[in-house]
Amino acid sequence: MVGPEGEQVGIVRVEDALRLAFEADLDLVEVAPNARPPVCKIMDYGKFKYEAAQKQRESRKNQQMTVIKEQKLRPKIDDHDYETKKGHVVRFLEQGSKVKVTIMFRGREQSRPELGFRLLQRLGADVADYGFVETSAKQDGRNMTMVLAPHKGSKTRAKAQQDKANQTPPPAQA
Incomplete structure (x- = not known):
């Protein structure tokens, strides 16, 4: 698991990870489901989605349309x-x-x-x-x-x- 500040917390049980996320008033997001063990991160998921959409919009703006x-x-x-x-x-x-x-x-x-x-x-x-x-x-x-x-x-x-x-x-x- 990765903490809210990006620090490595280590392998944690799901219940403990959910409790830590609830205490930090953030979300527990699975970022690498195929890894063994799966990697989760405590973050604000709404902010993450917003930033991803901003990056995608920015990359689309820099694309060149071929006419x-x-x-x-x-x-x-x-x-x-x-x-x-x-x-x-x-x-x-x-x-x-x-x-x-x-x-x-x-x-x-x-x-x-x-x-x-x-x-x-x-x-x-x-x-x-x-x-x-x-x-x-x-x-x-x-x-x-x-x-x-x-x-x-x-x-x-x-x-x-x-x-x-x-x-x-x-x-x-x-």
Whole structure:
């Protein structure tokens, strides 16, 4: 058994442990039921549960949510349209989001998957400064998909650039 101050009390009968906990106006909590003999601790169980919930909430706050944006293309996309879509992908990567690029095949286009594969390779090479290919091009049914992920620290880099843009320059001295 472990006492209320964290000191080792030793092996104690259950009745004595309950009496000690009652005298200290605390709870007797079994902390290691599988140990031989089982380990119990005298503590305020409500306070223990509250602190555990606080730790869990804090760890959840520090977790990073991964956002996956999607950009859809066609195999016979025009150059200007491609540049527009590429701009969207670059913007998503700069914001720190992953991007799922989908090429949709229709009709006879399905017999030429190499067109989509080349288009995805070209897009991956064009946005290499902003992110990398996390999942290479895969055909699944009528669609071909590829996942791009931002480089490490790109979210913090984007936030720093945004903060720098929001700062006003110091006034000029006369």
